[in-house]
Amino acid sequence: xxxxxxxxxxxxxxxxxxxxxxxxxxxxxxxxxxxxxxxxxxxxxxxxxxxxxxxxxxxxxxxxxxxxxxxxxxxxxxxxxxxxxxxxxxxxxxxxxxxxxxxxxxxxxxxxxxxxxxxxxxxxxxxxxxxxxxxxxxxxxxxxxxxxxxxxxxxxxxxxxxxxxxxxxxxxxxxxxxxxxxxxxxxxxxxxxxxxxxxxxxxxxxxxxxxxxxxxxxxxxxxxxxxxxxxxxxxxxxxxxxxxxxxxxxxxxxxxxxxxxxxxxxxxxxxxxxxxxxxxxxxxxxxxxxxxxxxxxxxxxxxxxxxxxxxxxxxxxxxxxxxxxxxxxxxxxxxxxxxxxxxxxxxxxxxxxxxxxxxxxxxxxxxxxxxxxxxxxxxxxxxxxxxxxxxxxxxxxxxxxxxxxxxxxxxxxxxxxxxxxxxxxxxxxxxxxxxxxxxxx
Numbered sequence: 218x219x220x221x222x223x224x225x226x227x228x229x230x231x232x233x234x235x236x237x238x239x240x241x242x243x244x245x246x247x248x249x250x251x252x253x254x255x256x257x258x259x260x261x262x263x264x265x266x267x268x269x270x271x272x273x274x275x276x277x278x279x280x281x282x283x284x285x286x287x288x289x290x291x292x293x294x295x296x297x298x299x300x301x302x303x304x305x306x307x308x309x310x311x312x313x314x315x316x317x318x319x320x321x322x323x324x325x326x327x328x329x330x331x332x333x334x335x336x337x338x339x340x341x342x343x344x345x346x347x348x349x350x351x352x353x354x355x356x357x358x359x360x361x362x363x364x365x366x367x368x369x370x371x372x373x374x375x376x377x378x379x380x381x382x383x384x385x386x387x388x389x390x391x392x393x394x395x396x397x398x399x400x401x402x403x404x405x406x407x408x409x410x411x412x413x414x415x416x417x418x419x420x421x422x423x424x425x426x427x428x429x430x431x432x433x434x435x436x437x438x439x440x441x442x443x444x445x446x447x448x449x450x451x452x453x454x455x456x457x458x459x460x461x462x463x464x465x466x467x468x469x470x471x472x473x474x475x476x477x478x479x480x481x482x483x484x485x486x487x488x489x490x491x492x493x494x495x496x497x498x499x500x501x502x503x504x505x506x507x508x509x510x511x512x513x514x515x516x517x518x519x520x521x522x523x524x525x526x527x528x529x530x531x532x533x534x535x536x537x538x539x540x541x542x543x544x545x546x547x548x549x550x551x552x553x554x555x556x557x558x559x560x561x562x563x564x565x566x567x568x569x570x571x572x573x574x575x576x577x578x579x580x581x582x583x584x585x586x587x588x589x590x591x592x593x594x595x596x597x598x599x600x601x602x603x604x605x606x607x608x609x610x611x612x613x614x615x616x617x618x619x620x621x622x623x624x625x626x627x628x629x630x631x632x633x634x635x636x637x638x639x640x641x642x643x644x645x646x647x648x649x650x651x652x653x654x655x656x657x658x
Contacts, residue, residue, distance in 0.1 A: 219245040222650070223467060223476040225460060225491070226250065227453060228257020229636050230624040231482030232442045233290060233643025238650065239449035246450070249457035249469060254435070255443050258484075258596060259636055261435025266520055266587050268549050272433035275591055277516045277542055277554035281305075282324075282426035283416040284637035286644065296441035299432065301545045303531035305425045307389075310344045311536055314579055318344055319532055324426055327419040331359060351385045359418060367415035369407040372602040373398075376407035392535035395559040398600040398633040399512045405559075406605040412631045427531035431545050462495035462621070478650055481616070482624040482643065485509040486595060500617025505609055509627065510599040513560035515592040517573035519585040523550045526580070537576040553581055562594040597634035598627050614649035622646050 227250030310318035430437030485506035624646035632638035
């Protein structure tokens with residue numbers, strides 16, 4: 218009989234696990250997804266507006282050139298032509314009207330990308346340049362991180378505070394850290410953020426490039442990944458709820474489904490819930506899941522009318538305290554996303570929405586026709602310095618119960634919760650299962 222692999226969760230980690238395992242034609246692979254569509258927490262949405270359906274996501278997600286495994290998976294699915302990429306730039310100079318100038322990062326390797334970056338002090342009349350103290354501080358941060366081999370302990374606040382001007386922290390480093398780790402600046406791991414800087418700023422050519430879906434994540438990624446999985450014989454069943462694990466099968470709304478190996482491609486809190494419902498033993502991995510903290514993300518989507526000045530993509534505006542990104546324009550106009558990261562699950566989401574509305578620069582807010590807020594209270598796990606420094610941040614594919622495995626974005630050592638870490642978590646799980654076959658033979 219062909220070994221039966223059942224994967225709970227059709228998000229990025231579940232699809233990654235299935236696609237890596239599907240290279241073995243001897244396996245019978247089934248994905249059970251509770252939602253009506255695959256994609257998990259990083260999936261596409263259709264926003265119904267006055268000009269028709271506008272493609273957005275359930276939260277603004279960004280793929281960087283450093284996400285090599287994600288891009289390789291999309292390339293394998295023939296989906297890269299559904300994406301738009303370009304060199305990253307960030308807002309560096311601004312005027313009282315909120316108009317911005319941009320500092321670009323060339324798509325070349327380190328250290329040339331920093332030496333050739335646009336750091337000119339020349340600017341149009343009426344724009345305020347970054348003070349020289351800020352520019353020198355940015356350079357010192359990179360040099361200091363390089364000298365420390367891009368590693369540290371403690372929080373991001375502790376790492377930046379001694380030598381970084383407070384206004385630069387508030388206008389640049391805080392939103393960058395919180396956007397990358399979805400964890401408060403005061404609690405976020407310095408070690409993980411420095412690794413991100415190493416993989417991007419100190420990475421090879423193209424590592425800092427930004428990749429945006431031309432439509433949304435469903436059309437640009439999830440649909441082609443599901444199509445590739447289906448072509449390889451993977452069965453994807455959506456709407457599978459009420460899960461409970463038995464000895465050699467799993468109970469769901471679609472009946473009992475037998476398995477030889479079961480993969481929990483789910484966030485830690487969902488794994489805990491299913492584990493408790495199934496009355497499985499409290500293994501070391503279960504104990505780790507129980508200690509995982511979560512954070513929420515709020516995204517304010519703003520639809521700009523067709524006649525408004527469209528802004529180039531790959532620009533990160535964090536000068537107003539939140540990351541603001543500009544999506545590729547289409548027949549609907551252009552969509553801009555203001556992201557409020559590191560939101561505590563118990564926070565007041567009305568306050569978060571008000572803060573995001575205030576962060577929109579006047580030129581965008583004045584030409585905006587409609588807005589929509591998307592939020593998720595438990596969007597990602599919290600990449601705190603405490604969890605990282607004590608070794609509790611990342612887990613293993615082995616759950617401690619035979620034939621039950623896990624794939625998730627908290628398994629890629631050194632990474633925060635990202636699409637890339639979810640893809641890596643899927644690969645690690647698939648490799649562990651394949652190794653168990655080799656050991657058994």
